[in-house]
Amino acid sequence: DVKVTQSSRYLVKRTGEKVFLECVQDMDHENMFWYRQDPGLGLRLIYFSYDVKMKEKGDIPEGYSVSREKKERFSLILESASTNQTSMYLCASSAAGRLAIEQYFGPGTRLTVT
Amino acid sequence: RKEVEQDPGPFNVPEGATVAFNCTYSNSASQSFFWYRQDCRKEPKLLMSVYSSGNEDGRFTAQLNRASQYISLLIRDSKLSDSATYLCVEAYGQNFVFGPGTRLSVLP
Numbered sequence: 479d480v481k482v483t484q485s486s487r488y489l490v491k492r493t494g495e496k497v498f499l500e501c502v503q504d505m506d507h508e509n510m511f512w513y514r515q516d517p518g519l520g521l522r523l524i525y526f527s528y529d530v531k532m533k534e535k536g537d538i539p540e541g542y543s544v545s546r547e548k549k550e551r552f553s554l555i556l557e558s559a560s561t562n563q564t565s566m567y568l569c570a571s572s573a574a575g576r577l578a579i580e581q582y583f584g585p586g587t588r589l590t591v592t
Numbered sequence: 593r594k595e596v597e598q599d600p601g602p603f604n605v606p607e608g609a610t611v612a613f614n615c616t617y618s619n620s621a622s623q624s625f626f627w628y629r630q631d632c633r634k635e636p637k638l639l640m641s642v643y644s645s646g647n648e649d650g651r652f653t654a655q656l657n658r659a660s661q662y663i664s665l666l667i668r669d670s671k672l673s674d675s676a677t678y679l680c681v682e683a684y685g686q687n688f689v690f691g692p693g694t695r696l697s698v699l700p
Contacts, residue, residue: 509686511688513690518600518692519692520596520679520690520691520692520693521636521679521690523687523688526686528686568635568636572686574686577623577624577643577683578623578624578683578684578685578686578687578688579624579641580626580638580641581638581688582638583635583636583637584635585634585635586634586635588633
């Protein structure tokens with residue numbers, strides 16, 4: 479069974495803290511993604527990775543960085559959390575292919591920055 | 593900027609009704625399309641993939657109109673458990689663009 483896990487379901491952090499969100503997939507997928515989801519805005523891509531140690535900016539990378547040291551793990555880092563980064567963060571993975579195939583999502587991390 | 597547009601709803605329908613959602617996309621080069629279902633405070637889950645003109649799976653039918661750049665999702669014989677938000681997605685290469693979602697409530 480396909481499995482994408484995220485380190486926390488709920489997280490509360492203070493403004494200025496460094497925040498790490500971890501994502502692990504057990505499907506040997508090449509591609510991994512980080513999104514945030516806000517009411518009325520849908521899912522917006524923050525960063526994605528096609529391979530180990532490789533990363534590409536998405537639509538809203540400002541204030542975030544990522545790390546992919548192993549194929550199964552993709553980390554999202556908020557260097558200095560701000561209140562406008564309060565959101566639901568979703569990690570996803572997919573297999574590589576000529577055509578895009580479905581992404582599988584983790585359960586999400588609801589982050590609150592106070 | 594590439595965008596996917598959906599009517600946010602909510603669509604309130606009685607059990608057993610047929611309901612259809614439309615979604616428009618902007619990138620004529622997109623080759624893959626998806627419908628995801630998202631329950632409240634849960635992650636999106638794939639409902640259906642659309643690579644050619646359409647797809648059917650039980651009560652669910654998706655149709656793609658490339659000329660007009662829209663995708664539709666038809667749900668027949670609605671069940672209470674169909675209540676959710678339905679996300680339309682276009683993909684080009686490995687880039688996914690999600691719509692904001694259409695909320696469906698199936699009422700007893």
